[in-house]
Amino acid sequence: MTTGRDRDDQRLTTLAFDAARGDQRAFEVWVRDTQADVWRFTAHLAGSAVADDLTQETYARAVTALARFAGRSSARTWLLSIARRVVVDHFRARAARPQVSGQDWETAVESESPRRTGAGFEDVVELGLLLDQLDPERREAITLTQILGYSYTEAAEICDCPLGTVRSRVARAREDLLAARDHRDAIG
Incomplete structure (x- = not known):
């Protein structure tokens, strides 16, 4: 039995294949229809304060990899696996930053407000x-x-x-x- 999510995954996967072949409209629809999932995923893992940047980085990586998308999983699953790697890289980069009184230098300078205000x-x-x-x-x-x-x-x-x-x-x-x-x- 095919569920609504399965049909949506099939639609998104078809859009990804079309986008990989150069269909600009398919690419735009694919990004629009997956963006909320990517943002929510990155926000839950790394915080809403950085979710916009991490979502943008996810799509930047996906664009360069889209031609190699083989469809072994749905395009949504493939995209979220890229988002996961982006979040991991984000945390690695933060861990490598110099610390100022327990905060990374960027946070100390910006006096960042609480994440979920x-x-x-x-x-x-x-x-x-x-x-x-x-x-x-x-x-x-x-x-x-x-x-x-x-x-x-x-x-x-x-x-x-x-x-x-x-x-x-x-x-x-x-x-x-x-x-x-x-x-x-x-x-x-």
């Missing part, structure tokens, strides 16, 4: 704070499967790890989130 929804803010406390691999797995709605198989492809690893990361992330919520409730 202006959200306006207590539950969204609370979820973001709880997710921020998770191990990055667990946060990535639970974001893909529980927030963005990808199957465990798709998440395993995006994360480039075995299916069992994704299942384990999601289970542990759930345990961590419940423990953090219980701890917050006990002190609050």
Whole structure:
């Protein structure tokens, strides 16, 4: 049985192949229709303050790789795997920056405001704070499967790890989130 998501993935994959052959309109539609997923994914992994830049970098890399897209997975899954590598590279670059009193120099200079200001929804803010406390691999797995709605198989492809690893990361992330919520409730 083909689901709506399967049909959408097939449509996006067809658009990606058409874009790779030089169809500018297909490329524009493909970017427009995948951009929200890429932004949400990068925002959940690295924060909304850098999600725009990471999304842009994802598409910059995807454009140069689009001609090599072979369709072994859906175009969306392929694109999110690129986004994942962009986020990893972002964290590697941040780790290499000089530190000023526990902050990287850029943050210290800009006096960056809190990541989730202006959200306006207590539950969204609370979820973001709880997710921020998770191990990055667990946060990535639970974001893909529980927030963005990808199957465990798709998440395993995006994360480039075995299916069992994704299942384990999601289970542990759930345990961590419940423990953090219980701890917050006990002190609050």
